Amino acid sequence: KAMEPVPGQRISNTMNPVYLALSRLRRRRFDDCTNICTEQLEKNPKDMQVWWIKCKALTNKNWIDDTDIEDEGVAELLMDDNTTSQLPRPGTSLNRPLTHSNASGFPNQGVRPVTQSGRPLTGFARPGTGGRPTSGVTLESAMQGSRPGTSRPLTSSGRYVRLGTASIMSEAGGPFINLEKLDLKKYVERPALAKVLCDYALYVEHNPRKAVELCAHATQRADFKEWWWKARLGKSYYQLGMLADAERQFRSSIKDQNMVITNLELAKIFVRRDQPNAALEVYQTASDVFPGDISLILGIARIHDALNNAAQGVQMYKKVLHFDASCIEAIACLAAYQFYCDQPELALRYYRRLLHMGVNTTELWNNIGLCCYFAGQYDMCLTCLERALALANDDNMADVWYNVGQIAIGIGDQGLAYQAAKIAVSIDNTHAESFSNLGVFDLKKGNIEQARSNFITAQQLAPHHFEPCFNHALLAFKLGEFQESFELVNKTLQIYPHHTDSLDLLKQLKNKFTML
Numbered sequence: 001k002a003m004e005p006v007p008g009q010r011i012s013n014t015m016n017p018v019y020l021a022l023s024r025l026r027r028r029r030f031d032d033c034t035n036i037c038t039e040q041l042e043k044n045p046k047d048m049q050v051w052w053i054k055c056k057a058l059t060n061k062n063w064i065d066d067t068d069i070e071d072e073g074v075a076e077l078l079m080d081d082n083t084t085s086q087l088p089r090p091g092t093s094l095n096r097p098l099t100h101s102n103a104s105g106f107p108n109q110g111v112r113p114v115t116q117s118g119r120p121l122t123g124f125a126r127p128g129t130g131g132r133p134t135s136g137v138t139l140e141s142a143m144q145g146s147r148p149g150t151s152r153p154l155t156s157s158g159r160y161v162r163l164g165t166a167s168i169m170s171e172a173g174g175p176f177i178n179l180e181k182l183d184l185k186k187y188v189e190r191p192a193l194a195k196v197l198c199d200y201a202l203y204v205e206h207n208p209r210k211a212v213e214l215c216a217h218a219t220q221r222a223d224f225k226e227w228w229w230k231a232r233l234g235k236s237y238y239q240l241g242m243l244a245d246a247e248r249q250f251r252s253s254i255k256d257q258n259m260v261i262t263n264l265e266l267a268k269i270f271v272r273r274d275q276p277n278a279a280l281e282v283y284q285t286a287s288d289v290f291p292g293d294i295s296l297i298l299g300i301a302r303i304h305d306a307l308n309n310a311a312q313g314v315q316m317y318k319k320v321l322h323f324d325a326s327c328i329e330a331i332a333c334l335a336a337y338q339f340y341c342d343q344p345e346l347a348l349r350y351y352r353r354l355l356h357m358g359v360n361t362t363e364l365w366n367n368i369g370l371c372c373y374f375a376g377q378y379d380m381c382l383t384c385l386e387r388a389l390a391l392a393n394d395d396n397m398a399d400v401w402y403n404v405g406q407i408a409i410g411i412g413d414q415g416l417a418y419q420a421a422k423i424a425v426s427i428d429n430t431h432a433e434s435f436s437n438l439g440v441f442d443l444k445k446g447n448i449e450q451a452r453s454n455f456i457t458a459q460q461l462a463p464h465h466f467e468p469c470f471n472h473a474l475l476a477f478k479l480g481e482f483q484e485s486f487e488l489v490n491k492t493l494q495i496y497p498h499h500t501d502s503l504d505l506l507k508q509l510k511n512k513f514t515m516l
Helices: 017-026 030-043 048-062 074-078 139-143 158-169 184-188 191-203 208-221 227-239 243-256 260-272 276-289 294-306 310-323 328-340 344-356 362-374 378-391 397-411 414-427 432-445 448-461 467-478 482-495 500-515
Strands: none
Touching: 017 030, 017 048, 030 048, 048 191, 184 191, 184 208, 191 208, 191 227, 208 227, 227 243, 227 260, 243 260, 260 276, 260 294, 276 294, 294 310, 294 328, 310 328, 328 344, 328 362, 344 362, 362 378, 362 397, 378 397, 397 414, 397 432, 414 432, 432 448, 432 467, 448 467, 467 482, 467 500, 482 500
């Protein structure tokens, strides 16, 4: 006979605790679920039903979307066994995107800024877009992050280890499961427990070695016909850096059961190996099987963006919006493309759409302010940038002040532009663009040595920017230091081969050398 609740008594006190824990799990109230399961396991440690619920709650609480490619660590760059061609064919390498033969009509480096690896900046920040150094991997270049002043992690799995340590330390009494003492073969006999234990090892304790051992036993018991175990085995191999074994497992899993997430994991391996065409083939094949899945179409668009093939990338982003009109990444990338194609009015429409969707960030207001300025809506641009400054923190405030300076230069207020650059440098002393602008301002004021110092600082902070190199070369040319100017202008042309002003300066230098 069911117990009738006493008036004033909470229903949770009269409900079956196991059912209550399962209800909390379904409603994603993982902490409450874990606490209930902990109390029940103290009474009966061998209750496998409660053990499963707690293990599932901890896994869901610590789960992260690892289908996106993550940044490579220092160890992956310096100890990479996957050898790629130093001179790849045009359009076949993510590390040399400027060699693409179909990049005609795309905004050049003088209009659209690029990352350290030469990839054009997209409208959406995503992991792994920093890339590896293009001019040889040295210890110094491997330690540098994708942005000036940042550094890479020692290993890509180091972050997982730190996450696992934090999750274990947050639990009273230490870790819930000690994987080193478990007899994994015993758990393989019970597939439901084995699967949740595998996810626990990957997402909570971040121990891919134990996950590999468990998946190997389970795959063997399933006569190598269970796609789920093969997919998890491939994920574990990938986290261990064994890309060839991971590829083999993912392909075998797809052969047994074609799943979207498995194709995303397989394409991630080819991106890691710098094989974009193979990744595109995986995405396209999967997209034919799963038409309308935006994660696959977004993957195709990202590869085209990284290869500097804007036309096809834009078509893919538009296709994404056809299936999902609220995809923030597609809207932001299309807005950035329209902005750099000298159509700020269209870009403003996309950014207004993001505002209507509830996005309220510093970057969005900053971009809206720039679009208003270049569209001629001068009464709105400073208001939007003020809103961006109100929302900004130390990580992005320097960029907003730099853009305030750019607008001040456009309206002729040199004093405001100089002060904005100084504020940007005071907030972020690694902001290379502001140092380059300060060098130009000091040069106009007649502070030659200070201008030279600012140009050198900008070159050291952002060696992939051509502006400080050219400014320094032009300064050296006017001071009569032709040899230094020649070296700097050649460095500029290595970064941006089609820079017209650098080509003119090089021509003048050759004429000077001929006269000497």
